[in-house]
Amino acid sequence: MTDLPMLHRVEDLVVRSHSDHITDLAAAALIEQHGRFLLVQGEPTDLDAPRGWQLPTGPIWPGETVVDGLHRILTQGFGYSDAEITAFLGVTDADSGTRTFVFAVNTSQPDAICHDGRIPHRWIDNITISDVIPEINPVLRTYYAAEPG
Numbered sequence: 001m002t003d004l005p006m007l008h009r010v011e012d013l014v015v016r017s018h019s020d021h022i023t024d025l026a027a028a029a030l031i032e033q034h035g036r037f038l039l040v041q042g043e044p045t046d047l048d049a050p051r052g053w054q055l056p057t058g059p060i061w062p063g064e065t066v067v068d069g070l071h072r073i074l075t076q077g078f079g080y081s082d083a084e085i086t087a088f089l090g091v092t093d094a095d096s097g098t099r100t101f102v103f104a105v106n107t108s109q110p111d112a113i114c115h116d117g118r119i120p121h122r123w124i125d126n127i128t129i130s131d132v133i134p135e136i137n138p139v140l141r142t143y144y145a146a147e148p149g
Helices: 004-019 066-078 110-115 126-132 134-146
Strands: 025-033 036-041 057-059 084-093 099-106 121-125
Touching (some): 004 084, 025 066, 025 110, 036 110, 036 126, 057 066, 066 099, 084 134, 121 126, 126 134
Parallel strands (some): 025 099
Antiparallel strands (some): 025 057, 036 121
C-alpha cells in the first residue's frame, strides 16, 4: 500500500485515540465479492452471550502499526496472505472501549477462507449486513462513495 495520505490519516487517528485514552485498537477488513461481504463469527464478549457476526477483525499489538496489524490478522487468522488494502473507511468504537480501524481489502482468492472449516463465516449482501452490524453503516457509505462508477 503506497497511499501516504491514507497512512498519515490513520497514524493521526491512532495518536488521537491514545490522547482520548483509548488504548485497545483493532483492525477490520471489509472484503467484497460479487456484491456480498464476508462476515466471520466472533468470540462472545461474555460467557452467556452468543457468538456474533463481524468483519474479519483482530487486535493491534503494542508496537505494531494498524496497517501491519491488519496484514498479520488477515494472514495468520484468515489465510489471506495476498490481501491488498485499497482504502481506509473509518473507525468504529465498541462499548468495550476498543477502537476498530476499518479498511477495504481486495484478495485474489476471497473464498480461501472457505477451505478452513475452523472459521465460521458467511457472505452477506449490503442490506443484510446493515441489519446484522448496524454500526457499519457509516463505513459502508464511505466504501460506496469511494467506489468508481
